[in-house]
Amino acid sequence: MGSALETLCGQAVGAGQLQMLGVYMQRSWIICLATSLALLPLYLLTSPVLRLLRQSTAIAAVSGRYARWCVPQLFAYAVNFPIQKFYQAQSRVWVMTAISGAVLAAHALLNRVVVARLGRGMVGAAVVGDVSWRLLNAAQFVYLVGGSFPEAWTGFSRKAFASLGGFVRLSIASAVMLRLEMWYYTAVLILVGCLKNPEIQVGAISICMNYQLWTLMVALGFNAAVSVRVSNELGANHPKAAKFSVVVATTTSAAIGLVFTAIALAARKEMPRLFTGDAAVVKETAKLGYLLAATIFLNSIQPVL
Structure with a gap:
């Protein structure tokens, strides 16, 4: 749903309309967070859904427990993806790369402590992921509001709620295209599980x-x-x-x-x-x-x- 931002932000930069980037990003936040809310029941009901798809009881139980603990990551990614596209459209990739590298190092260290040493297993791995995603979002948001984008980011705006219909249509088209490409991974895993x-x-x-x-x-x-x-x-x-x-x-x-x-x-x-x-x-x-x-x-x- 956030991939519509690649087209809109990129063309806005090419056309010199930098003032629209922040508005586009905020519209994408609204749409992606709403989509995450719609997907929430699937995370909470992963175990029964997998059992319905004839997966083994053991796999369904572990997957369901892991998915429930990963719910914060779902919403964190809904916030993170539009920020990524906002930076990429302006070719501001090295700061984003440095932030991601630092968070990756922290993520690896936390996994070693929580999963390997403390033995918290799958739940520990999910919680570490939750923490890492929040660190990533916090660092990128600080960079966003720190004054590096005087034209593209002028603060939160009510304009984000305008023209949502057209933005949603473009978002859905992008989502359908990407889902058809990526769902074969899921289909293969489900079939193998049988x-x-x-x-x-x-x-x-x-x-x-x-x-x-x-x-x-x-x-x-x-x-x-x-x-x-x-x-x-x-x-x-x-x-x-x-x-x-x-x-x-x-x-x-x-x-x-x-x-x-x-x-x-x-x-x-x-x-x-x-x-x-x-x-x-x-x-x-x-x-x-x-x-x-x-x-x-x-x-x-x-x-x-």
């Missing part, structure tokens, strides 16, 4: 998806960069520059994707040991190595396009 020995199968596919999502982060970086560049150039009425940006970003991302693909193939038997010591899970994950490699390469191109 197999025999679901704990082993879900473990194997989850390891593959973790590694694939690590590599996808690079493609999503190019996704954000080309989205900003194209929308800036279109806002400034430079369509040829926008087209050239797409070619450069797609080619570069595909080249990096080839490297990740080669690593996935070369390390398909050893890579699972980074995640688990269970020999059965390691064996099942290694079998998926060739499919994982193909997925990584395709996903280095698709997000950028």
